[in-house]
Amino acid sequence: MNLNEEIKKLKEKKEVAILAHYYVEGAVQDIADYVGDSYYLSKMATEVPQKNILFCGVKFMGESAKILNPEKHVIMVDEQADCPMAHMIDAKTIDNIRAKYDDIAVVCYINSSAEIKAHSDVCVTSSNAFKIVSKLPQKNILFIPDNHLGTYLSTKMPNKHFVFHHGYCPVHQDIRMEDVKRAKQAHPEAEVLAHPECSIDVLSLAHYIGSTSEIIDYATKSGGESFIIATEDGVLHKLRSENANKKFYLVNEKQQCLGMKMNTLEKVYDVLNSMENEMLLNEELRQKAQAPLTKMHELAE
Ligand code: CIZ
Numbered sequence: 001m002n003l004n005e006e007i008k009k010l011k012e013k014k015e016v017a018i019l020a021h022y023y024v025e026g027a028v029q030d031i032a033d034y035v036g037d038s039y040y041l042s043k044m045a046t047e048v049p050q051k052n053i054l055f056c057g058v059k060f061m062g063e064s065a066k067i068l069n070p071e072k073h074v075i076m077v078d079e080q081a082d083c084p085m086a087h088m089i090d091a092k093t094i095d096n097i098r099a100k101y102d103d104i105a106v107v108c109y110i111n112s113s114a115e116i117k118a119h120s121d122v123c124v125t126s127s128n129a130f131k132i133v134s135k136l137p138q139k140n141i142l143f144i145p146d147n148h149l150g151t152y153l154s155t156k157m158p159n160k161h162f163v164f165h166h167g168y169c170p171v172h173q174d175i176r177m178e179d180v181k182r183a184k185q186a187h188p189e190a191e192v193l194a195h196p197e198c199s200i201d202v203l204s205l206a207h208y209i210g211s212t213s214e215i216i217d218y219a220t221k222s223g224g225e226s227f228i229i230a231t232e233d234g235v236l237h238k239l240r241s242e243n244a245n246k247k248f249y250l251v252n253e254k255q256q257c258l259g260m261k262m263n264t265l266e267k268v269y270d271v272l273n274s275m276e277n278e279m280l281l282n283e284e285l286r287q288k289a290q291a292p293l294t295k296m297h298e299l300a301e
């Protein structure tokens, strides 16, 4: 059986749009209708004509698709595929901090649970965070859950007062400054491209900082010939297929997200057959979580 062919037939027959994040394995990216970063995928979820969406990613991505499209069936490849950072703050902590300020906006990275979104004012992704926070009238910004993305943003916005939380992505946290320095010594000609979920130390060594799709765009358009990649290794698939003549090096051997790598071609096939693993959300929670996501889409325009 040719799995790719069978998947193609099934998704057409069952009218399913397959959305995949750049961090899932290359074979899964190849069968997807849309591949991108989390902002692009959240936009596509609202634009695809199909009533069924199969999400190759982690739980917060499927949740966001469902929050924005209550009438669609959003199906996860693996219901256990989750992002630890999405749970690194709770509603009570957010509300307690909010109560201390008269003039505060709670800005929530899209890598967060529906519950956290429901207690926030606006969502952001790494590709639109600067634009969106710049447009907020509030001086105080509670940035949750990612400390590193928040810290990076605060360096670019000295007129705002940031309150941080201690959330982090385990994959990007494990990309250490020493590893990057070692990679630079091994490949002195290479430019370092880093995701803003990396620590500020690592970002200080980067030539370019951006979301997954921004990193791919940068490397593809750049005149440079070699790059050290400080993000999850799934981006190598697109980087290498678009840039056969360029070289890409990882910083260490640990740049894999467990949740993202739970999305396999075999599971895509099985779930297209069964149409199980549907994302279901309590309607009150969905409506509360919708407001900050809709605001993100408005302010990102
Ligand atoms: O999970 C991440 O790290 C994401 C969503 C990255 C990105 O840039 O899309």
Ligand code: SF4
Binding pocket: 023, 058, 082, 083, 084, 085, 086, 111, 169, 170, 171, 172, 197, 232, 257, 258, 259, 260
């Ligand atoms: Fe979460 Fe990090 Fe995986 Fe992204 S790479 S889904 S932030 S654990």
